[in-house]
Amino acid sequence: MSFKTNNKVVQWVEDRLPLISMGHHTLYEYPMPKNLNYLWNFGSLAGFALVTMIVTGIILAMQYTPHVDMAFNSVERIMRDVNNGWLIRYIHMNMASFFFIAVYIHIMRGLYYGSYKAPRELLWQLGVVIFLLMMATAFMGYVLPWGQMSFWGATVITNLFSAIPVVGESIVTWLWGGFSVDNPTLNRFFALHYLLPFIIVAVVVLHIVALHTVTSNNPLGIDMKGPQDSLTFQPYYTIKDLFGLGVFLILFAGFLFWAPNYMGHPDNYIPANPLSTPAHIVPEWYFLPFYAILRAVPDKLGGVLAMFGAIAVLFVLPWLDRSKIRSCKFRPVARVFFWIFLLNGLFLGYLGGKPAEGWYVVASQIATAYYFFHFLILLPVILPMIERPRELPSSIHEAVLKS
Amino acid sequence: MADGANPENSAQGSGETRREFLYLTAGAMTVVGAAGAIWPMIDSMNPSADVLALSSTEVDLSPIEEGQSVTITWRGKPVFIRRRGAEEIAIAEETPLADLPDPQTDDDRVEKPEWLILVGVCTHLGCVPLGQKTGESRGDYGGWFCPCHGSHYDTSGRIRKGPAPKNLEVPPYVFLTDNSIKIG
Numbered sequence: 206m207s208f209k210t211n212n213k214v215v216q217w218v219e220d221r222l223p224l225i226s227m228g229h230h231t232l233y234e235y236p237m238p239k240n241l242n243y244l245w246n247f248g249s250l251a252g253f254a255l256v257t258m259i260v261t262g263i264i265l266a267m268q269y270t271p272h273v274d275m276a277f278n279s280v281e282r283i284m285r286d287v288n289n290g291w292l293i294r295y296i297h298m299n300m301a302s303f304f305f306i307a308v309y310i311h312i313m314r315g316l317y318y319g320s321y322k323a324p325r326e327l328l329w330q331l332g333v334v335i336f337l338l339m340m341a342t343a344f345m346g347y348v349l350p351w352g353q354m355s356f357w358g359a360t361v362i363t364n365l366f367s368a369i370p371v372v373g374e375s376i377v378t379w380l381w382g383g384f385s386v387d388n389p390t391l392n393r394f395f396a397l398h399y400l401l402p403f404i405i406v407a408v409v410v411l412h413i414v415a416l417h418t419v420t421s422n423n424p425l426g427i428d429m430k431g432p433q434d435s436l437t438f439q440p441y442y443t444i445k446d447l448f449g450l451g452v453f454l455i456l457f458a459g460f461l462f463w464a465p466n467y468m469g470h471p472d473n474y475i476p477a478n479p480l481s482t483p484a485h486i487v488p489e490w491y492f493l494p495f496y497a498i499l500r501a502v503p504d505k506l507g508g509v510l511a512m513f514g515a516i517a518v519l520f521v522l523p524w525l526d527r528s529k530i531r532s533c534k535f536r537p538v539a540r541v542f543f544w545i546f547l548l549n550g551l552f553l554g555y556l557g558g559k560p561a562e563g564w565y566v567v568a569s570q571i572a573t574a575y576y577f578f579h580f581l582i583l584l585p586v587i588l589p590m591i592e593r594p595r596e597l598p599s600s601i602h603e604a605v606l607k608s
Numbered sequence: 609m610a611d612g613a614n615p616e617n618s619a620q621g622s623g624e625t626r627r628e629f630l631y632l633t634a635g636a637m638t639v640v641g642a643a644g645a646i647w648p649m650i651d652s653m654n655p656s657a658d659v660l661a662l663s664s665t666e667v668d669l670s671p672i673e674e675g676q677s678v679t680i681t682w683r684g685k686p687v688f689i690r691r692r693g694a695e696e697i698a699i700a701e702e703t704p705l706a707d708l709p710d711p712q713t714d715d716d717r718v719e720k721p722e723w724l725i726l727v728g729v730c731t732h733l734g735c736v737p738l739g740q741k742t743g744e745s746r747g748d749y750g751g752w753f754c755p756c757h758g759s760h761y762d763t764s765g766r767i768r769k770g771p772a773p774k775n776l777e778v779p780p781y782v783f784l785t786d787n788s789i790k791i792g
Contacts, residue, residue: 365733381655383684384683384685482755500771560755561757
């Protein structure tokens with residue numbers, strides 16, 4: 206049921222620029238597996254969050270001043286004097302967190318159901334690129350209010366590059382545009398914070414093109430074999446995505462109106478002071494697991510490599526996991542280790558928020574080791590030896606009728 | 609164009625290698641040209657002339673009492689100036705080099721043993737260590753303690769324990785008179 210029209214104007218445009226039929230194909234007739242559960246909502250939720258961030262961000266940029274003497278006060282002016290400024294800034298702040306919540310669930314969904322496996326390797330890798338760009342964007346955005354956490358977060362993260370042998374110091378000076386985090390740094394971070402979201406949009410487009418080439422995975426992890434296995438996107442998944450969005454926004458409104466600073470740090474309401482480091486610097490919650498990995502290694506270069514390695518390992522995951530079976534539904538052993546991996550990740554997040562002393566250090570070393578053990582030893586070496594997958598259903602249709 | 613008109617000739621070497629040569633040299637020149645065009649943009653992000661111009665500071669040391677520390681700003685970074693007591697100097701001088709992750713004698717780190725002058729930036733990830741004000745933790749070795757990731761520095765500003773790889777940096781400075789220095 207491809208796109209057809211009797212309207213002459215539409216047809217005239219269509220013959221020159223097939224936008225309407227492309228939209229019709231991707232948002233209307235596009236076939237989706239008919240057994241998707243609610244975990245498949247988080248991609249569209251992340252997309253919604255991205256659009257919200259761009260819209261509120263552009264409005265905030267009209268009121269914000271990227272200068273060390275004025276940045277903090279311009280943000281306070283947004284909060285106090287600009288019409289609805291408090292609302293727009295709080296939406297931007299909290300949606301950043303909700304964007305990460307949606308993306309983390311989206312990633313864990315992919316891990317559980319094997320959405321990274323052939324033929325979805327590039328789809329998955331584009332997702333990892335989006336994740337990296339999001340982290341860079343979020344980090345630079347957090348610097349802009351020029352509070353204490355902004356300044357010291359920027360100092361610590363840019364100093365990661367000084368761990369690179371020989372050229373590290375020159376790279377850091379180049380990143381700063383000076384000899385410490387200062388006005389040139391703030392200016393360029395603002396420029397990049399404005400640019401990167403649009404690059405994310407471009408990569409999201411590629412992510413969706415790849416998705417529509419290989420089609421969506423599903424809880425059974427088996428391919429769609431015909432029309433009996435699928436439903437059209439409209440109305441079945443448009444309505445399901447919209448319902449999920451409603452629930453997501455209720456939770457979001459809860460934070461936005463009742464606890465807008467719950468996920469932030471009070472220290473960032475103190476203007477940046479280059480001569481005094483806050484006693485306890487922590488990054489935003491969504492960086493904590495990686496921050497714990499950074500601190501777990503007692504060597505500067507080693508810590509930085511481990512932190513970047515924790516993400517790099519995701520790039521090669523499609524080739525590390527050698528099982529032919531996608532979904533953990535049919536992988537009795539991998540399923541157990543998935544939950545251990547998830548708990549270990551949450552534990553790393555907890556440790557990242559604690560000071561680097563006492564048992565926290567040892568615990569984060571063990572949890573870091575386990576993180577890499579999961580990807581580098583468990584998936585490629587141990588699981589293929591000990592796991593016997595359960596039998597797959599012959600088709601999605603049949604499995605759906607049985608349940 | 610004669611080469612192109614004669615397929616035998618172009619397939620046989622002379623025309624082909626000539627074309628390859630032109631292709632390679634043109635490609636190489638394109639890369640050089642692109643790099644030359646990109647470099648000014650990359651370099652524009654390096655410290656500008658006005659930032660570089662702020663690179664020296666003079667400090668009057670006379671109001672600093674023995675045992676006291678002050679923090680001043682140089683190139684946007686804190687510089688620690690500590691007027692060390694005899695005991696602190698003795699500890700710093702007697703520490704065996706074998707105990708140090710980044711071995712350096714105390715003598716190499718000061719012009720006059722009384723005055724210890726350091727860039728107050730932890731060599732791990734750039735936090736400002738504690739220990740300048742009275743009541744702040746000075747770590748296990750009586751110097752400075754970085755609260756971010758737990759690095760301990762001794763009374764010569766040398767790293768003793770924790771993730772920092774190097775000693776606190778000693779900035780370039782000269783004594784202008786007995787009681788004043790110029791940093792930078």
